[in-house]
Amino acid sequence: GAVVSQHPSWVICKSGTSVKIECRSLDFQATTMFWYRQFPKQSLMLMATSNEGSKATYEQGVEKDKFLINHASLTLSTLTVTSAHPEDSSFYICSARGGGNTDTQYFGPGTRLTVL
Amino acid sequence: GDSVTQMEGPVTLSEEAFLTINCTYTATGYPSLFWYVQYPGEGLQLLLKATKADDKGSNKGFEATYRKETTSFHLEKGSVQVSDSAVYFCALSNSGYALNFGKGTSLLVTP
Numbered sequence: 485g486a487v488v489s490q491h492p493s494w495v496i497c498k499s500g501t502s503v504k505i506e507c508r509s510l511d512f513q514a515t516t517m518f519w520y521r522q523f524p525k526q527s528l529m530l531m532a533t534s535n536e537g538s539k540a541t542y543e544q545g546v547e548k549d550k551f552l553i554n555h556a557s558l559t560l561s562t563l564t565v566t567s568a569h570p571e572d573s574s575f576y577i578c579s580a581r582g583g584g585n586t587d588t589q590y591f592g593p594g595t596r597l598t599v600l
Numbered sequence: 601g602d603s604v605t606q607m608e609g610p611v612t613l614s615e616e617a618f619l620t621i622n623c624t625y626t627a628t629g630y631p632s633l634f635w636y637v638q639y640p641g642e643g644l645q646l647l648l649k650a651t652k653a654d655d656k657g658s659n660k661g662f663e664a665t666y667r668k669e670t671t672s673f674h675l676e677k678g679s680v681q682v683s684d685s686a687v688y689f690c691a692l693s694n695s696g697y698a699l700n701f702g703k704g705t706s707l708l709v710t711p
Contacts, residue, residue: 518698527703587632587651587693593643
């Protein structure tokens, strides 16, 4: 149980285009989902927290107009990187919390974004 | 603010050696503590957790005890295997909020 999927697992796009990443909780309802960014050989940096049906809460320094987050249902959250640039290339990871356990987060496998 | 400090890697051990990865934290209140593992090319997996002082989390031969007096949550395993090679992250969650991660410790186990 407690499986979180992400799609796509990797994506390459041209500079200036937008990319959407999906995060789904497959066997539980996720009241809260989190989006992290991980740079090579570094830790995860929280980007934003999203609660189903409400606007995402962004961490300081994260551009909300660039990283659009939608959490339209209890099983799906999306991150859209708008007008992507090479410096946005990174590993994006989502996690979900719910299913009666408020402490534990379950992580998706991550999405590798490369912007050319 | 809350923070997690874990030992710098990489850590290289021979198979069947004893493993300790140190983790200390700074937090207000009573956070929950976690160890996550990230195998090469994969996402993070929850390894074990503890939610209150003196709790011991354990899984797959790994153990960690929540020590409030020393604000620590050190990860241990009595006999590591090659398949344990991965990056290990210590993390805390306060009041059910987002996880606050340490920088990660890379472990390489050689045959």
